[in-house]
Amino acid sequence: MKVTMTTNDPTAPENPIPAGFRAGYVAVVGLPNAGKSTLLNQLLQFKISIVTRRPQTTRKNLLGILNGEDYQIVFIDTPGILKPRYNLQRFMMKQVSAAIADADVLVYLIDVKDHRQRPVDLQRQLAEAQGKPVILLLNKIDLVPDKRNLLPLIGDYHRVHPFKAIIPVSAEKNDGLDQLLQVLTGCLPESPPYYPTDYLSDQQERFFVAEIIREKIFTHFGEEIPYACHVEIEAFEEKENGKDYIRAIVVVEKDTQKSILIGKNGEALKKVGQVARGDIEVFLGRKVFLELFVKVRRDWRRKDGMLKDMGYS
Ligand SMILES: Nc1nc2c(ncn2[C@@H]2O[C@H](COP(=O)(O)OP(=O)(O)OP(=O)(O)O)[C@@H](O)[C@H]2O)c(=O)[nH]1
Ligand SMILES: [Mg+2]
Structure with a gap:
């Protein structure tokens, strides 16, 4: 399977855009190891972004393009948010800021088992979103035996930011992602596609x-x-x-x-x-x-x- 192809130019006259077509950029952000790259791969049903159990796997933004019948979502997988200690990490954090600036919508991932992720930190990180819609994903719920334990967490997060939605998901097990897509497409502006509709990514x-x-x-x-x-x-x-x-x-x-x-x-x-x-x-x-x-x-x-x-x- 080819990752990038150039056969289907969305701007060509023989490819009319259906009325009501929606398209936009969605930045996938969160702490290192939250499962951002896993989410991207699962949504695209193709592994384009590397995944490891170690934090700081992703270093550069990577586009993953999901083409539906009446929408195109350009996901931006980003490096995990951290306090940079050296120049490469400073570059990585600039990538995150650039993705947030480019995005129409943000998907913020939280690893529900990672206790370093406090609602108050999230508030600070989301200041950069400048009022753009943010969807909060509580990821890795396959590791939570009793889902009722998530309810207080959802309440805490609702208090820190007016999220478009808070959705418990398992990126790895493909749980909750249909709901994510439904909410996401609802947030996208009406627009023609940004990339040919058989593109999966911008990279070679x-x-x-x-x-x-x-x-x-x-x-x-x-x-x-x-x-x-x-x-x-x-x-x-x-x-x-x-x-x-x-x-x-x-x-x-x-x-x-x-x-x-x-x-x-x-x-x-x-x-x-x-x-x-x-x-x-x-x-x-x-x-x-x-x-x-x-x-x-x-x-x-x-x-x-x-x-x-x-x-x-
Ligand atoms: N159990 C479980 N593990 C998950 C889930 N999603 C991701 N993981 C695991 O979490 C680890 C980190 O996943 P990544 O997708 O690399 O996380 P990331 O947010 O892209 O990490 P960075 O690129 O380092 O910022 C990997 O070992 C994944 O297999 C999930 O839904 N459930
Ligand atoms: Mg990653």
């Missing part, structure tokens, strides 16, 4: 390939390694007869991280490559030959010049 294949590799690094390594890694696609050669050739560079901050990533006799990196290749092939729908290399760029997360060169600007 290279981006997704790099993200899949990063996801595998997040799942295979602990401590600071996942956070110190950045993945670049150095070569992506499509072959007529045979497998595509992909060469990816994993950038780390220190020599010690490089040795951990490579592992004894290169075993650790090989494992990441194998697992990533499997997912890349499923994603692209074709076979690939994947080569991984590791490079050190000292303290790249803290250096604006490097961050800019690496696409975080």
